[in-house]
Amino acid sequence: MGFADDHLIPLVDEGLGNSAYLVDLGDGRALTVDAERDLRTVHAAATRRGLRVAYAADTHLHADFLSGALQLGHDHGATVLASAAGHRGFDHRGLTDGEEVDLGGLTLRALATPGHTDEHLSFLLLDGDRLLGVFTGGSLIVNSAARTDLLGADRTEELARAQYRSLRRLARLPDEAAVWPTHGAGSFCSAPPGTGRTTTIGAQRQTNPLLAAPDEDAFVRQLTASLGTYPAYFERLAEANRRGPAVLTAAPALPALDAGQVGALLAGGGHVVDVRPAADYAAGHIPGSLSIPLRDQFATWLGWLLPAEAPLAFVTGENQDLGEIAWQAYKIGYERLAGHLVGGMSAWTADGRARATTAFVTPDRAPQAPYIDVRQKAEYTAGHVPGALHLELGTLAAHAADAPDGAVVACGHGERAMTAAGILERAGRTGLTVLDGGPEEYAAAHGRHLTEGGAR
Numbered sequence: 001m002g003f004a005d006d007h008l009i010p011l012v013d014e015g016l017g018n019s020a021y022l023v024d025l026g027d028g029r030a031l032t033v034d035a036e037r038d039l040r041t042v043h044a045a046a047t048r049r050g051l052r053v054a055y056a057a058d059t060h061l062h063a064d065f066l067s068g069a070l071q072l073g074h075d076h077g078a079t080v081l082a083s084a085a086g087h088r089g090f091d092h093r094g095l096t097d098g099e100e101v102d103l104g105g106l107t108l109r110a111l112a113t114p115g116h117t118d119e120h121l122s123f124l125l126l127d128g129d130r131l132l133g134v135f136t137g138g139s140l141i142v143n144s145a146a147r148t149d150l151l152g153a154d155r156t157e158e159l160a161r162a163q164y165r166s167l168r169r170l171a172r173l174p175d176e177a178a179v180w181p182t183h184g185a186g187s188f189c190s191a192p193p194g195t196g197r198t199t200t201i202g203a204q205r206q207t208n209p210l211l212a213a214p215d216e217d218a219f220v221r222q223l224t225a226s227l228g229t230y231p232a233y234f235e236r237l238a239e240a241n242r243r244g245p246a247v248l249t250a251a252p253a254l255p256a257l258d259a260g261q262v263g264a265l266l267a268g269g270g271h272v273v274d275v276r277p278a279a280d281y282a283a284g285h286i287p288g289s290l291s292i293p294l295r296d297q298f299a300t301w302l303g304w305l306l307p308a309e310a311p312l313a314f315v316t317g318e319n320q321d322l323g324e325i326a327w328q329a330y331k332i333g334y335e336r337l338a339g340h341l342v343g344g345m346s347a348w349t350a351d352g353r354a355r356a357t358t359a360f361v362t363p364d365r366a367p368q369a370p371y372i373d374v375r376q377k378a379e380y381t382a383g384h385v386p387g388a389l390h391l392e393l394g395t396l397a398a399h400a401a402d403a404p405d406g407a408v409v410a411c412g413h414g415e416r417a418m419t420a421a422g423i424l425e426r427a428g429r430t431g432l433t434v435l436d437g438g439p440e441e442y443a444a445a446h447g448r449h450l451t452e453g454g455a456r
Helices: 003-007 040-049 067-077 151-173 201-205 216-226 234-243 259-265 276-283 300-303 322-330 344-350 377-382 393-402 414-427 439-445
Strands: 010-015 018-026 027-033 052-057 080-082 093-095 100-101 109-113 123-125 130-137 178-181 271-274 312-315 335-342 359-361 370-371 409-410 433-434
Touching: 003 018, 018 040, 018 178, 027 040, 040 052, 040 067, 040 300, 040 359, 052 067, 052 259, 067 080, 067 100, 067 377, 067 439, 080 109, 080 123, 080 312, 093 439, 109 151, 123 393, 201 433, 216 300, 259 271, 259 312, 276 359, 276 414, 300 322, 300 414, 312 344, 322 335, 409 414
Parallel strands: 027 052, 052 080, 080 093, 130 178, 271 312, 312 335, 359 433, 370 409, 409 433
Antiparallel strands: 010 018, 018 027, 100 109, 109 123, 123 130
């Protein structure tokens, strides 16, 4: 049994596509790396092993989640370890390139690897002189490197060149060294889907196309060409993490609201989020509400489509976890949670209030109508219905005027398309049909073949 099998526990957030790590230091203490604000899995894993988190290390000022390091300081007395160049506004041990932290048998060594962000550090984990592995955060990830455009288009190339140098520095480590990235498949900070979560330096030398780039210019072109859009909330979380998220003394909750309170919230500029499955929303929902089904990707779309400063109320279905909704919101800094509608849609209609419906049909029943594809660019270019209008869900509100009435709205399965329909209906589009399925099924049902390329 190796070190990673026995002492290192990856904690994967499938929705955000990130991994945190809990390292058992062997004496009742633990190290975490890149733990997010929702610490339920960290606390559970530590409790199972009887561990106290003594150190909480962050590789960078994360844009895609609020850090849990400060909370671990409160809950466990952990020392926060982070880049001195991040200028965090709370107590922490600021590290510079080459600086080491004695973990009590193991050693953590900071390695400056800017590129994804300016202040980015990787952390080498050593047992004496033996390198066990490296926590690479958003520098070297499985078969790629994390995006370099989070600080603005004017700095993308500069940071891509820094990323080139950082990856070359990491690639000089021994082949057998384990690579433990934070960003992975599903993260909007990284590019390739469907890849593994961890790897080794040797494997990356052989399979990472960015390490195969013949020179720096080719690397920059290759990396920047892979960058798609990313959620709007990324723009503010790095600064929130620099200041330090508010320490929580209790788990977030969703208070009970009646129909009148929900109606008043909506009339007053708040937002109603319907977290039920897409089919339930289609069958009847509060006019003006937005469908974001409660699933792994819930936080991503909440943070992409709705403002953090407006109060939110939630419509739930039977047996949906209110605590899960609250934690998903809190981990990306959404704290104005007014509550949930007690009794759901039955209570809404029993109060004499109107409900709206949206057509939700299988591909064989979809009308011959303009087809709107709301998937990401990479998904669209890999194969789409001929003649489809491509309007990414994340930017749809700004382009709603381009959408025709009476259109078929589609994604890969139906969840994002139902969200898109809500956005378009709020913008005045009428007669929409949401596809319960994806482009392959639609094309087969209508005797057509998918087309590649051509994204806007």
